[in-house]
Amino acid sequence: MEPQINDLQIESRVRELFDFTVCTNHMSSTIYQCPNDHTEELDSENPEKKPYNCPYSGSKCTLTGDIQWLLPHLRNDHHVEMHDGRSFSHRYVHHNPKHLHHATWMLTLLDCFGRQFCLYFEAFHLLKTPMYIAFIQFMGDEEEATNFSYTLEVSGNGRKLTWQGVPRSIRDSHKTVRDSQDGLIITRKSALFFSTDNNNKELKLKLSGRLWREHTH
Ligand SMILES: [Zn+2]
Structure with missing residues (x-):
């Protein structure tokens, strides 16, 4: 049975629970004409346009x-919400966290400094240990991404875990970043200590964070 997962604040739901998913976009070709379908031949001339x-x-x-x-x-097509501002706070809810599968919560877009970032929250297994991971990716190239830093913090019940x-x-795909563990990692066991649901039937994690631009010289 599929675990039900909600993100209360952004009313998201899990679109896909497993990594080996087939393509499920319901897109019509008229809506989904990509203006860059013909840029492949330009890649070698101008890699920035890739x-x-x-x-x-x-x-x-x-x-x-x-x-x-x-x-x-x-x-419009994935119903992802955009949040303005450099700091954010979300609550991620996992029903029945004892059965932790590979799961992906609804992506959140963050808009600040005139640029956009993707906030991911996923459940996965590292070897056989169930884990959650949260991380941010920059919508642009790697070189510019290094101009930014962020923190993510999970807190509750007097406990706090911070990642910078x-x-x-x-x-890089979100899967690549997840598998390299380049983010805030919470084991399922420790996640229960942060959960604000005392009977632990649901896992409720409060995740807050902040983005800033590093001074460039
Ligand atoms: Zn898409």
């Missing part, structure tokens, strides 16, 4: 485009 893969994590989406094309695509990181470019 389109980005769609960073949506809930289902496998094979569409590509530049950032300005991807933003309305994420909003550098957002990875969406040139």
Whole structure:
């Protein structure tokens, strides 16, 4: 049975629970004409124009485009919400966390400094240990991504765990970042200590964070 997972604040739901998903986009070809479908031949001449893969994590989406094309695509076709501001707070809820599968919560877009970032929250197994991971990716290239830093913090019941990181470019897939463990990792056992649901039937994690731009010289 599929675990039911909600993100209360952004009313998201799990689109896809497992990594080996088939493509489930319901997109019609008329809506989904990508303006960058013909840029492949330009890649070698101008690598900066190489389109980005769609960073949506809930289902496998094979569409590509530049950032300005991807933003309305994420909003309109994947129903991803955009949040303005440098700091954010979300509550992730996992019903029946004892049965932790590979799961992906709804992606959140963060808009600050005139750029956009993707906030991911996923459940996975490291060897046989069930884990959660949260991390941020930058909607742009790796070189520019290093201009930014972020913190993620899970807290509750007098406990706090903080991660400070550098957002990875969406040139890397969210799966690549997850598998390299470049983010805030919470084991299922420790997650229960942060959960604000005392009977532990549901896992409720409060995740807050902040993004900033490093001073560039
Ligand atoms: Zn997509």
